[in-house]
Amino acid sequence: MIDELLSDFYKSRMPRPWPAAPVMASPAGNDASRRAGNRARFTLAASVALLVGLCWYFTNGSQPGPQGPTPQSGAGYLNEGSATMPPEFKKHTAPEPPKKSPMLN
């Protein structure tokens, strides 16, 4: 009687149906994920390189080369040229003659 009771008890505690073996990523799956990881790393590296290149271009690359005059070269920047004031500008900047007072007439 005690044997039967113990047997029933222990068997009733056992999971039914018995669960399957735990599933792990297979080595083939690991290869695939490794390839995907490599692709992602390559994309990231290319993006960073592009970003650095663009930054460099916009800060240095768009300016004239070292042969040309630079703003720091002062007067040399105008290449010893001269400038003349446009006539329209002279007309606007010339002082107007003082108006005569009507009392003097």
Next chain:
Amino acid sequence: MPHGAKSTGPHSGARLALARRAEFEALYEQHSREVWALAYARWMDSDLAMDVTQEAFLRLWKQWEGGDEIIQNPRAWLLRVARNLAEDYAKSAFRRNGTQPPELLNGVRSPQPLPSEMLEREEQFGQLRAILEELSQPDRDVLTLRYALDYDANAIAEIMGVNVAAIHMRLSRARQRVAERLTEQDKREG
């Protein structure tokens, strides 16, 4: 044995993976109930024992993947890991916080009403469970392997690493103790 071997190409790698998986499933089929039984004997909690079993097998798989250590005897390795995991559970916060597994509720695990025979049976199992909890750990190990897996004394002796005579003695003593306690309870209730 596929574990520990190194693949030399994509095709041999896939074959190795399949062979390894097949070997793993065979080991699971062969030994998972033993692992469960020892974990169950420790805490008398079926769900926890199954968690321990799955975790032990996952660790075996990771050990194969890592390839750091060749496991000569997977069965002994699994049983050792399962015992350690069950012991670790005693130190875990879950255990310390005193959350009761469902089976502590007199074996009644479902909120749905059960037929009267089932209720009576579950009540009896609840009493039996309380008695089993009072037994020593080795006694519970022996009883679980004997009655959950129908192992004979030789098989139990092999797993537990003791001689067969000791298993016979332990089984007999444990059965007698359970019978006495059940009789005492019947007298109290009757």
